[in-house]
Amino acid sequence: MPLEQYGALGDGRSVALIGLDGSIDWWCVPHMDSPPLFDKLLAPQTGGFFSITPSEPFVAERRYLPGSNILETIFITSQGRARLTESLNSGPAGRLPWAELGRRIEGIEGKVNFEIAIDFGTQADTVSPYVAPNDNACVFHAGRILGMFLHDHHVHIERKDDMGVRAVLSLAAGQRSVVAIIAGRDEPLVAPPLALIDERIDGSHREWCQWSKGLVYDGPHQTQVVRNALALKLLLSSPSGSIMAAATSSLPERIGGSKNYDYRFAWIRDAGYTIEAFLGIGAQPEAKAAFTWLLRRLGEHGPRVFYTLDGAIGDCVRTVDLPGYKNSPPVVGNDARDQLQHGVFGDIFETARCFIDSGNILDSPSAMLLSGLADQCADCWRQQDAGIWELPEKQHYTMSKISCWQALSRAIELADGGHLPTTCRERWDRERQRIQAWIERHCWSEDRQAYLFYPDSDRLDASLALAVRFGYPSKKRLRSTLEAIDHDLGAGAFHYRYTYAQEEEGCFLACTFWLIEAWAILGNQERAEAAYADALKGLSHGVGIYSEMVDPQTGQYLGNLPQGLTHLAALRAAMAISGCHPER
CATH class of the missing domain: 2.70.98.10 (Beta-galactosidase; Chain A, domain 5)
Incomplete structure (x- = not known):
């Protein structure tokens, strides 16, 4: 099937x-x-x-x-x-x-x-x-x-x-x-x-x-926004408030390939994005439950990449004695559990800022916890990590540096608003400026006219479209980077994650919607609307439940589903087109 x-x-x-x-x-x-x-x-x-x-x-x-x-x-x-x-x-x-x-x-x-x-x-x-x-x-x-x-x-x-x-x-x-x-x-x-x-x-x-009638969104593409919100609601564990990345394990990113993963865990990134989306559409109880769950896990275990749905540390990968979907070997567990990913800092603080902006209040223990995480981010941003794509090769991934810049920017905003202690506020600001200077010096390519996947590479990374939402200030360079991503990583209506990804997997659906959101935030509504229509047309042969990836040649879904990150990106793209979430 x-x-x-x-x-x-x-x-x-x-x-x-x-x-x-x-x-x-x-x-x-x-x-x-x-x-x-x-x-x-x-x-x-x-x-x-x-x-x-x-x-x-x-x-x-x-x-x-x-x-x-x-x-x-x-x-x-x-x-x-x-x-x-x-x-x-x-x-x-x-x-x-x-x-x-x-x-x-x-x-x-x-x-x-x-x-x-x-x-x-x-x-x-x-x-x-x-x-x-x-x-x-x-x-x-x-x-x-x-x-x-x-x-x-x-x-x-x-x-x-x-x-x-x-x-x-x-x-x-x-x-x-x-x-x-x-x-x-x-x-x-x-x-x-x-x-x-x-x-x-x-x-x-x-x-x-x-x-669904209690959701507050009434802009364009309302049917798609509601359907994506309903899909996300399926992934929210009501006993705990945790948010599962996807409902399945081991559905392949390429048929017969080895890139098969168990997504039945709660990623900080996915949870953060979902909380932000729920806040944006008025689903306050779900957002509060998920944010409380996330803060408690951070207090117990620190900023891990993901946790189990009941809040423990996830298991490492082990194979399962099943033939798999179309002979793609299945696994349970996920080895990303032990990775260092700086992106989690940006996700945590963006979520906290959205929570506060929606009229909510941080308790004192949570404020102290977040302040400590900002210090941790300021300490470790110079280190290499596995990046947003959880790759085995550690690098100075540009997106990870931007996420650290984002985390410290939001921490400063929260401190200035009286929501975090201000003791280390000036240090956070100095490190934020150093991060931006480092990015501009090492990650920009004059030849490519784009931010690179990591310094001294010739590769592009579609996740850099998120930098627009995060409010990274180099708008001219970001616009040029989006053009390069669209040209080099695009395949019809969809996009690959990074250069050479087409050799081992399908197009990553969230990347396409991140690009659409970025164009809308930058004011190119016409381009965003056209790209959104093309993406929906390319996904119209399903019932509204999206996977992680798609084969751009056949339209065949690839990867686990329902995939929360895809539904999140599609929802946010529609909201950006409507102007609901203007640039910071």
Whole structure:
């Protein structure tokens, strides 16, 4: 199944991916970073899945219900049409104390026959699932997961054993059926009536609509802004306030390649950008929860690249004994956990400044923590690091230096506003000036008329478009750098991360939207609008859930999804076009 044909469901605790064929091929239970109950995405022949598919050839049309993360698919066969509505349900007071995957099938016209299939999967041969006798439902165990498959009288079970369930369903126009999986880990389960699960599908839709209607953005591209905000909301862990970078692991940046990573962690960068975006669209509770979570992690562990969703230090990479998506070897964990990345300082302080600018207040311990981080940034900016792209080769990456300049600039602004102690304010200012002088002396190329990836290289870096948003003052040079990036790294509507990246991966979608945002901030609205339209056209074959990368030749999605950074960049680009976030 092409990645662009997947939609995503979420309940604030877990995320499920559903193919256009009605198959749920990825679902980590009970949390976003738990081992997957359904993992066919990474093991097409042996992985777990839950499919509801017409038994004869069909055409499928799919959409999200407006303002909602409820997914609707229309199946069209030669005999009739039917609607599949799917939800990871919530309750009237928020998320349920269990995972509830509700799937409603309705006959619209004629008659449609369905095949229902569930394979519990073995979690990469680490568990042996089994079905337990029970009069109330089809109860199954998969390692520490306890689950039950619920269905109504329309569903006829043909097979039920330790490996899964096979059933059939036939619906005429006006008939409806509801099936569901209830699941939890190391806990007893309730068996809700199917009628209540059915009601909660509609109730969850109302909850999503209430949230999206509370967003304050009313500028151009509102539909895209709301859809991107809803996608980001899927990645917010409601138990903790942490924000996951993406809902999957090991989806390749090039088919069959080795650049496959686990993104089910909370990156400081992604969390910071998401908090800023939530503040910009009026999602104050989510922003506050995420910022509080981030400050606590910084206090516990210092400025790491990322943390687990519950706030611990992440695991190093280990391989998983699965074939992977299109034979791209999968992994869990991420070796970036031990990297030095100066960009985290800029992300932290930009987020803090946005939090304050939205009328919020820092507590004294948080102010002291941030002051100490500013000192740390002033101490270490001269060191090489792994850069925003987390590369194995340490360099004096230009973007890292700009991020340190950004961090100290925001720290000074916060101190001047009475939000941080002013003890080291003058030292921060001196170091900020030194950083800018260093960048202008070492990172600018007269030959290329652009800031380079790092000094003495001939390479460009598309992330430098972010320097415009950060308020870096050399506007003439930044404009020239954007032109060079567009020319050298562009491929149709999209852009590669840096020079030579095309040899090993697809175009990085966030880079394209960062460039669009930069052009808009610099006042070139017409160019930004045209580039935004081209990007949306290039992504229009999906349902609005974006991956990390795209193959510019085929339009095939690459990398993990839903990818928070892509949705963030797309949202901010639209807001910049509208003038919502003018240059500092």
